Amino acid sequence: MLFTSYAFVGFLALVLLAYYLVPGRFQWPLLLLASYAFYFAASPYYLLFILVTTASAWAVCVKMEDLTGAQKAYLADHKDLDREEKKAYREKIKKRKRAYLIAALALNLGILAVTKYTNFVLRSVSSLVGGAFQPVDLIVPMGISFYTFQTVGYVIDVYRGKQQAQRSFFKLALFVGFFPQLVQGPISRYGQLSETLYAPHKFQEKTFSFGLMRILWGYFKKVVLADRILTGVTALVQGGQYAGAYVFVAMLFYAFELYCDFTGGIDITIGIGEAMGIRMAENFDLPYFSKNIKEYWNRWHITMGTWFTDYIFYPLSASRPMLRLSKWSRAHLGQKMGKRVPVYLCSLAVWLATGIWHGAAWNFVAWGLANYVVIMVSQELEPLYERFHARTHLRGKAPYEVFQVVRTVLLMSMIRMFDCYRDVPLTIAMVGSMFTRFDAAIFTDGSLLAIGLDGADYLVLAVGLAVVLGVSLYKRKRGSVREALYAKPAGVYYGAMALLLVCTVVFGAYGVGYDASQFIYNQF
Amino acid sequence: MKKRRWLAVLLTAVCTVGVLYLAQRLLTPKYQKGIVEGSMVAEYYDETVEHDVVFIGDCEVYENFSPITLWEDYGISSYIRGSAQQLTWQSYYLLEDTLRYETPDVVVFNVLALKYDEPQSEAYNRMTIDGMRWSRSKVEDILASMTDEEHFIEYVFPLLRYHDRWSELNKTDVQHWFSKDPVTHAGYYMRVDVQPELGFPDPMPLADYTLGEKAMGYLQRMADLCREKGVALILIKAPTEYPHWYDEWDEQVAAFAEENGVPYINYIPLQDDIGLDMATDTYDGGLHLNNQGAEKMAAYFGAYLKENYDLPDRRGEPEYDAVWQEKIDAYEAMKRQQYDELAQYGELVSFGANAIEE
Structure with a gap:
């Protein structure tokens, strides 16, 4: 059930209606039921995978928390133990908790690795040894990367004592399988999402309509813009016969498509949550206004970035081998360079993981490495930039900032x-x-009208892009557009919503003649 | 929530529905020029007199029989409920739909569509089904006809199907936003131009000549429904030779007819008896008859009807006379207009349905 399918729109309408009709205490069980129905509709087999992930996380976290409780009780009952004995006991418990943690991580990351990466490994190995690649027919559950990462984050947080275990299996099942975020994130943290996920919510016009408007905005970006420009992107990159200036066009089109597709999907997801009074983590913060790549990655797919930072970068940096390496490199390469070596290595691991998480192909590994190289180079050149900025006094000047953004x-x-x-x-x-081979003639000789997009398509895209840019600029300068509209007379507020609906219905690239387009991030 | 906000919500909702309705009316194809077949099914509901004979089927009925000739020569009030590539189950549901409004003495079904056992084309589905009034028959027709790319909801709200026509809207869409002109003559689609038959490619051998279960199942339902309603069913194969009608198919239909006690007439071998000259009586190289051919076919078939069925001669009945005179006038006017177009342009431009679009 794609977000853009009629079935999903009908399903969502029913869920929202039922959500506010049932008593508050039944709201979260209803969402669990809806989430499992949603997943079941995709494939009954997927349910097995998500149940294994949920059950393992639930059992391990409850066990780890029980061990922590038992440790506290034991130490309280045995105050006569000396320091060494207490330390030994704590170490013993820690080892057992770690064993549970490793078991849960091995199981869930193992499922992810086997389902998603088996064919990648086999293809790579067979191309290395020159053998014929025979793909293995494996089920890849929808959204497995998202729910696995979300669950792994929860398990690690419980292990670290940052988070109490959810002792209700069904409540945890809802956290893992909450349907709006199941297919493309955001990768929620338990502590944040659980605050509103299980609480009863009464219907409030503002909350509900805000959610609805965000859902419509998401559909507008996805169906009107991303799916329309997709035709052009596909024509330009498939087969690889369009070179030179066409690549430049494809590059800009794809940037636009990906932005509208991914942020549109996340707007629908977060909007659904908002309509039910559930707050999910924001995943984007105007990424195309970033002035450098580091800033960009702090604003794009935020929940994935912070996940990699918290659960890979920091643990790796604080690991014993890395501390030893840090010590060694400082001794042999000097304080300045010595400090950087572990950071470079940990960043490399993060970017390799980020690349491979996005797709089981060498393209994504190369993409991750390219990001890594650019970020590292820009970090190394930071002192040079500083001197340049100090001399030219360009920093903070609007034209220079525009240049940085572009x-x-x-x-x-x-x-x-x-x-x-x-x-x-x-x-x-x-x-x-x-x-x-850049030939600027394609911009004037009508070549761009021969890539599956006609004048009407370009008109819709131009107006749509202007609207998206306008909304983004407003948000950047003045804050929430929805708040601003809500402050106006109700007719203006609801009129804007109706306009968004009509534009999406009429100008959307959907239905017969258009391929039902999956969200790009659904495949991860 | 304050009362005024609720009022704003309500007003916005009403206005939005209104705008979407207007957009739907504007964007749905009008089928008034060029491809007019999409208008045919809906025109039936404008009929004011009952019909003694109803033809059901595809282009082999709505282009090959002239109901005007049947009226003028025999006083038979008839109607053709046909549309482009009308599949057997679509014919069945159109028959069900027709029987909700009237009970003719005779129903004539052309069997060519039996060769299709699966939904074929979204575009043809829409042209056949969109014009039907909502009923259980229409719902079942949609469910039986949808191709993989179609969704039921797009039939309920055609805007979802036709929304992307905004960039191709023309004068006709605005002109016929709320009303349409008739394009047929009691369901008959007129073409007066001539393109002689120059022969057809040899028929391809088929792996399996068995007519499909679904199509034959609906034919059976058609026969059962007619029996139940006391309507005589006649199965025909129109006299046009292409697409090829295999002997094996013919035998199966003949066997079905015998089993069900209904007549089956294959008119292909009767071309000479009918008086058809495929050098002058077809407008597209022998695929369909032109107006001259359709009149010959109707005259021949009318004689068969008169001979074998107790059909009343309605001429002289004031109500019928008035209605059919109006039809004859429109028929003759269109015929003149088409001949004028042929003389002026060497080909049909507007097919005589309306004034020639500039």
Whole structure:
């Protein structure tokens, strides 16, 4: 059931209606039921996978918390133990908790690895040894990367004592399988989501309509813009015959498509939550206004970035081998460089993981590495930038900031071309052709009308882009557009919502003649 | 929530529904020029007199029989409930739909569509089904006809199907936003131009000549329904030779007819008896008859009807005379208009349905 399918729209309407009709205490069980129905509709087999993940996380976390409780009780009952004995006891409990943690991580990350990466490994190995690749027919449960990461984060938080275990299996099942976020995130943290997920919510016009408006905004971006420009992107990148200036066009189109697709999907997700009074983590903060790549990654797919930072970068940095390496490198390479070596290594691990998380293909590994290289180089050049800014006094000047934003968007868009072409060598060749075979004539000779988009499509895209840009600029300068509209007379507020609905219905790229387009991030 | 906000919600909702309705009316194809087949099914509901004979089927009925000739020569009040590539189950549901409004003495079904056992084309589905009034028959027709790319809700709200026509709207869409002109003559689609038959490719051998279960099942339902309602069913194969009608198919239909006690007439071998000259009586190289051919076919078939069925001659009945005179006038006017177009342009431009679009 795609978010953009009629079935989902009907399903959502029914869930929202039922949500406010049932007594508050039945709201979260209703959501669990709806979530499992949603997942079941995708495939009954998927349910098995999510149940295994939920059951393992629930059992392990309850056990770990029981061990913590038992430890406290034991130490309280045995105050006569000396320090060494207490330490030994704590160590023993810690070891047992760690064993549970490792078991849960191995099981869930193992399922993820086997379902998602088996064919990637086999393909890579067979191409190395020159054998014929025979893909294995495996079930890849929808949204497995998202719910696995979310669950793993929860288990680690319970292990670290940052989070109390959820002792209700069904409540945990809702956290893992909450249907709006199941297919493309955001990767929620238990502590944050659980605050509103299980609480009863009464119907409130403002909350509900805000959610509805955000859902409509998401559909507008996805159906009117992303799915319309998709035709052009597909024509330009498939087969790899469009080189030179066409690659530049494809790069900008894909940047636009991905933004509208992913942020549109997240708007629908968060909007559904809002309509039910449930707060989910924000995943975007105007990423295309970033002035450098580091800032961009702090604003794009935020929940994934923070997940990798909290559960890979920090634990890796604080691991014993890394501390030993840090000590060694400081002794042999000097304080300045010595400090950086572990950071470089941990960042490399994070970016490799980020790349492979996005897709089981070398393209994504190359994409991750390209991001890593650009971020590291820009960090290394930081002192140079500082001197440049100090001399030129450009920092803070509007034209320079615009230049920084455009540069960042172009750079990120170029790196993202690894997503588009079938392999790494072709990507490099096509991106290279942008610089060697750029023929600006395609912008004036009508060539861009022969890539599956006609004048009407360009008109819709231009107006749509202007609206998205306008909303983003307003948000950046003045804050929430919805709040501003809500402050106006109700007719204006609801009129804007109706306009969004009519525009989406009439100008959307959906129905017969259009391929039902999956959200790009659904595949992860 | 304050009363005024609720009022705003209500007003906005009403206005939105209104705007979406207007958009739906505007964006739905009008089928008034060029491809007019999408208008045919709905025109039936404008009929004011009952019909003694109803033809059901695809282009082999709505282009090959002239009800005007049946009226003029025999006083038979008839109607053709046909549309482009009308599949057997669509014919069945149109028959069900027709029987909600009247009970003719005779129903004539053309069997060519029996060769299709699966939904074929979304575009043809829409042209056949969109014009039907809502009823259980229409719902079942949609469910039986949908291709994989179609959704039931797009039939309920055609805006969801036709929303992307906004960039191709033309004068006709605005002109016929709320009303449509008739494009047929009691369901008959007129073409006066001539394109002689120059032969057809040899028929391809088929792996399996068995007519499909679904199509034959609906034919059985058609026969049962007619029996139940006391309507005589006649199965025919129109005299046009392409698409090829295999002997094996013919035998199966003949066996069905015998089993069910209904007549089956294959008119292909009777072309000479009918008086058809496929050098002058077809407008598209022998696929369909032109007006001259359709009149010959109706005259021949009318004689068969008169001979075998006790059909009243309605001429002289004031109500019928008035209605059919109006039809004859429209028929003759369109015929003149089409001949004028042929003379002016060498081909049909507006097919005589309306004034020629500039």
